[in-house]
Amino acid sequence: MKKLIILCLSFFISSCSSFNLSSVLDITSLNPYEKQDDAFSIQNIWSIDIGNKRDYKTGVLQPVFMNNNAYTIDSQGFVSAINLLDGNVLWTASLDMEVSSGLSIHNKKIFFGTNDGMFYGYDIETLVNSYSFIDTLDFIDFLDNTALVPIMSTQLKSEASSPAIGIDDLIFIKLDDGDTTAINIEDNNLEWNYKGRNVPLSIKGSGAIGHQYNNIYVPRDDGNIISLVASSGKLNWLASISPRSGRNELESLRDVEISPVISDGVLFIGSYQGNLISIDILNGNIIWSRPMSVMSHFSVDDSSLYISDDAGYIYSIDRYNGDIQWKQKIPNNTQSTQTFIMNNYILSLSVEGHVIVIDKIDGKLLVFERVLNDIDVQINGLLQDKTLYIVSKNGRLNAIKIN
Numbered sequence: 001m002k003k004l005i006i007l008c009l010s011f012f013i014s015s016c017s018s019f020n021l022s023s024v025l026d027i028t029s030l031n032p033y034e035k036q037d038d039a040f041s042i043q044n045i046w047s048i049d050i051g052n053k054r055d056y057k058t059g060v061l062q063p064v065f066m067n068n069n070a071y072t073i074d075s076q077g078f079v080s081a082i083n084l085l086d087g088n089v090l091w092t093a094s095l096d097m098e099v100s101s102g103l104s105i106h107n108k109k110i111f112f113g114t115n116d117g118m119f120y121g122y123d124i125e126t127l128v129n130s131y132s133f134i135d136t137l138d139f140i141d142f143l144d145n146t147a148l149v150p151i152m153s154t155q156l157k158s159e160a161s162s163p164a165i166g167i168d169d170l171i172f173i174k175l176d177d178g179d180t181t182a183i184n185i186e187d188n189n190l191e192w193n194y195k196g197r198n199v200p201l202s203i204k205g206s207g208a209i210g211h212q213y214n215n216i217y218v219p220r221d222d223g224n225i226i227s228l229v230a231s232s233g234k235l236n237w238l239a240s241i242s243p244r245s246g247r248n249e250l251e252s253l254r255d256v257e258i259s260p261v262i263s264d265g266v267l268f269i270g271s272y273q274g275n276l277i278s279i280d281i282l283n284g285n286i287i288w289s290r291p292m293s294v295m296s297h298f299s300v301d302d303s304s305l306y307i308s309d310d311a312g313y314i315y316s317i318d319r320y321n322g323d324i325q326w327k328q329k330i331p332n333n334t335q336s337t338q339t340f341i342m343n344n345y346i347l348s349l350s351v352e353g354h355v356i357v358i359d360k361i362d363g364k365l366l367v368f369e370r371v372l373n374d375i376d377v378q379i380n381g382l383l384q385d386k387t388l389y390i391v392s393k394n395g396r397l398n399a400i401k402i403n
Contacts, residue, residue, distance in 0.1 A: 111166070171183050192232060277290075297378070331368050337375060
């Protein structure tokens with residue numbers, strides 16, 4: 001497997017400690033700088049075990065949030081469904097597979113890829129039923145004969161490299177060799193395959209293919225993004241985010257490993273060691289471009305982008321011209337991750353598990369308080385009703401209330 005997992009890159013900070021909810025923090029490991037505005041209350045209200053610890057290979061296995069539930073999968077195929085409102089486990093399933101990409105949900109089915117290049121789909125109702133039968137005498141026979149049979153089992157020409165997306169009867173998968181492929185969910189047949197560029201070294205990412213109407217938008221390891229017609233795989237346009245260049249393969253990394261953000265006819269995307277760009281979604285023309293190394297998902301509102309880079313800054317950037325409106329350095333020489341918008345504030349977390357609250361107008365740092373173990377730089381969490389739902393590297397889904 002050619003994927004360079006992000007361990008060797010400087011922005012990853014590892015952690016191996018485990019905890020329960022009564023000891024969410026190892027107090028002895030706290031960094032010396034803490035900042036807490038008295039106007040805010042930060043509380044971890046629940047924390048649920050969702051399987052194996054997330055390491056440099058599996059930190060990209062991020063949850064899917066849907067209808068007040070979270071759906072998760074770990075590296076060994078342990079699937080969980082959790083109620084976000086109270087943290088209760090709704091059901092679990094052990095699929096016993098070496099999972100490398102996912103999770104995605106479409107048409108009441110879950111989809112994921114495995115290390116051997118297989119791609120699977122399971123009917124959620126089947127998984128729920130298998131969980132409800134766990135106390136019956138015939139449970140083992142039930143599982144062996146009916147319960148956990150996939151509705152899709154397809155050998156891909158290369159390993160799936162990021163979460164898939166679904167539109168109607170098609171599931172779209174970005175492959176490790178640079179191709180993009182579409183599989184028909186109903187018959188498991190290949191609908192089309194778009195040939196990409198196979199680069200010798202790349203980064204494992206959590207960014208999914210973007211889509212709007214009948215078009216999909218595929219970030220690629222060669223530093224480009226393409227727009228394809230979903231039904232046919234026909235190329236609409238190709239835009240260069242960051243051309244690969246450098247003295248060696250590591251310096252040449254320009255991977256686009258975050259999901260594109262589409263807002264009012266404009267697509268925003270960034271790459272590692274490259275650029276942050278704004279693209280006209282109709283024709284692929286670049287509206288503006290700014291040098292910035294981006295590895296974390298970001299947020300957009302009517303006026304600005306709020307984004308972190310791998311140098312340890314959070315920025316507010318004018319969405320129309322790319323100008324920097326403010327930037328805030330994260331304390332302790334650490335890195336911020338995904339950004340969220342909560343009213344007049346920008347929220348984020350550091351890779352060391354600090355909650356970060358910044359004034360959206362002037363960029364003033366208001367809160368820097370550790371509440372979690374370490375988290376992955378490519379977390380793809382959810383902010384809902386002033387609660388952040390985030391996976392930490394010790395294999396737990398956490399709910400953090402911010403008032």
